[in-house]
Amino acid sequence: MRPCWTLSREVVLMYPACEHIDMLRILVVHGPNLNLLGTREQSIYGTLSLEALDSAITKLAKALAVEVTQCQSNSEGELVTWIQKARTRYDGIIINPAAYTHTSIAIRDAIAAVGLPTVEVHLSNIHQREEFRHRSYIAGVALGQIAGFGPTGYLLALRGLHDHLATGRRQEKTPTLVTPRRRAKGTRPLRSRLKDRIQSEGSIE
Ligand code: DQA
Numbered sequence: 001m002r003p004c005w006t007l008s009r010e011v012v013l014m015y016p017a018c019e020h021i022d023m024l025r026i027l028v029v030h031g032p033n034l035n036l037l038g039t040r041e042q043s044i045y046g047t048l049s050l051e052a053l054d055s056a057i058t059k060l061a062k063a064l065a066v067e068v069t070q071c072q073s074n075s076e077g078e079l080v081t082w083i084q085k086a087r088t089r090y091d092g093i094i095i096n097p098a099a100y101t102h103t104s105i106a107i108r109d110a111i112a113a114v115g116l117p118t119v120e121v122h123l124s125n126i127h128q129r130e131e132f133r134h135r136s137y138i139a140g141v142a143l144g145q146i147a148g149f150g151p152t153g154y155l156l157a158l159r160g161l162h163d164h165l166a167t168g169r170r171q172e173k174t175p176t177l178v179t180p181r182r183r184a185k186g187t188r189p190l191r192s193r194l195k196d197r198i199q200s201e202g203s204i205e
Contacts, residue, residue, distance in 0.1 A: 024165050025069075026061070027068075028093075093118040119145070122146070123151065
């Protein structure tokens with residue numbers, strides 16, 4: 001049975017662009033065997049190629065005014081290196097670590113080390129599949145996990161990560177509203193209490 005995933009125009013286009021001038025930068029990392037998407041176990045992973053998936057991600061990124069870079073590797077070490085390098089170049093990571101999800105403490109540690117908000121994506125619902133796929137070493141250090149929505153999962157991840165990062169930036173820019181502390185009933189204002197102390201002690205250290 002083929003999965004019925006499609007990338008609808010609505011999902012790609014319905015999101016409004018973020019108003020920030022500084023573009024958010026997101027790294028999309030595809031793990032092992034995802035280069036074979038489109039031909040690999042179509043009943044599980046569908047027929048969309050990695051290239052087509054990446055262009056759908058790029059299209060949504062443009063609509064959101066996000067800069068995305070995609071990369072794919074079959075090598076654990078290379079994935080770790082890209083994650084490490086992302087620390088100074090990107091605001092967040094979307095990763096499908098594929099089979100390394102279930103085995104790689106090195107990838108988990110790299111994500112924890114860089115401290116960038118990271119969304120874990122799986123095309124299939126790993127929790128419905130073989131038991132060895134139920135455990136994710138990545139989930140514990142991820143902002144969130146999306147599984148079972150096929151290619152749309154990447155678009156949901158992009159939207160979610162964009163909103164998370166944009167909210168963070170807005171909060172950074174908003175000055176904190178300083179409200180005067182409430183005085184306990186019956187107490188006098190600090191200024192008046194200090195005045196009394198200065199008069200009785202001569203000075204305040
Ligand atoms: C996968 C699920 C993994 O268990 C598997 O090893 C993959 C792909 C997914 O996208 O559904 O290669 O990450």
